[in-house]
Amino acid sequence: MISMEVSNETRVRGFIFKGLANNQIEGVSFFTFFLLVYVITIVGNSGMVALVCITPHLHTPMYYFLGFLSMVDLCYSSVITPKMLADLVSRIKSISFIGCALQFFFFAALVATESILLSCMSYDRYMAICHPLYYTLIMTEKRCIGLILIASSIGFSQSSLQTVCIFSLRYCGWNHIDHFYCEGPPLLKLSCSDTFSCDLLSMFFFCSFGMASMMIIVTSYLLIASSILRMNSTTGRRKAFSTCSSHLTCVCIFYGTTLFIYLRSPSSSFDKQDKVASLFYTVVIPMMNPLIYSLRNHEAKTAIRQV
Structure with missing residues (x-):
């Protein structure tokens, strides 16, 4: 009897996205807009990487992290x-x-890597402002590369475990994902297996790495703010704040949208607000980061003008 049930069970060979557009006109409009966003993303991020590589005075820890970001x-x-x-x-x-599995794997790995990288960048700013005399001794090129490798290793390791867990589940029958890409929560809703272990694993990684990274950032900026307020020079305060403003802006945008999605109740439906938030941090934020750093950073603007 069991073997007959297993043999008659329809196993999913692929998925169908519900997507963003409700009709063809919306689809063409969205396509035009997001194609422009993606072109700006490619040009902006590729340009930032090239700028860091070819400009000698940008060969500093802050810009090593920015280039990798x-x-x-x-x-x-x-x-x-x-x-x-x-x-x-x-x-x-x-x-x-x-x-779908490959898309989920790389996306989860790269988002986790970015989260940890943002905390490394906040630590770099903390050392530069709060301990300037020891900054060059502690934040060496070797240590920066080490932190980047650690961030990448953690990101891809946790993504491997999550991918194996989610795509080892049984998917049978309904295969329509109410989203525009393969993400954990919508996929788990489609599974006909018990998803408790995968939910627990995702929550563990989010709390241990995501929340830990955010706590490092918050702690770093509290110490930075305390150090800036103790400065006697107004010019010094303004310069110290300007070196942190770009990073702080990127952090607020990234974690604001991420927390909105992943701290929602698991029982709540995946509605339009979730799609907009997902769209923001998957498509818009990668475009905004190089623009924020280039427009709000004096050294970056100077390097761009020279090039």
């Missing part, structure tokens, strides 16, 4: 946006089971 933004936007653009002008928005 631009690479991460470029990659994780490219994991989502090209497929989303194709789906906006397609009648059937389908993706294979393996394709």
Whole structure:
């Protein structure tokens, strides 16, 4: 009896996205807009990486991190946006089971890497402002590369475990994902297996790495604010704040949208607000980061003018 049930069970070979547009006119409009956003993302992030590489006076810890942040933004936007653009002008928005697993793996890895990288950048700013005499001794090129490798290793390790857990579940019958890319919560809703272990694993990684990274950032900026307030010089305060404002802006945007999605109740439906928030941090934030750093950073603007 059991064998007959297993043999008659329809296993999912792929998924179909519900997508963003409700009709063809919306699809074309969204396609035009997000294609422009993606082109700006490619140009902005590639340009920032090139700028850091070819400008000698930007070979400092802050810009090493910024260059790698631009690479991460470029990659994780490219994991989502090209497929989303194709789906906006397609009648059937389908993706294979393996394709969905790969998309989830790289996206989860790169988002976690960015989260940890942002905390490394806040630590770098803390050392530069609160301990300037020891900054060059502690934040060496070797240590910066080490922190970048640690962030990448943690990001890809946790993503591997989550991908194996989620895509080892059984998916049978309904295969329509109420989203525009493969993300954990919508996928788990489709599974006909018990998802408790995967939910627990995702929550563990979010709390241990995501919340830990955010606490490092908050602690760093509290210490930075305390140090800035103790400065006697108004010019010194303004310069110290300007070196942190770009990073702080990126952190607020990134964590604001991420927390909105992942701290929602698991039982709540995945509605339009969640899609807008997901769209913001998968497509818009990678475009905004290089613009924020280039427009609000005097050294970056100077380097751009020289080039």
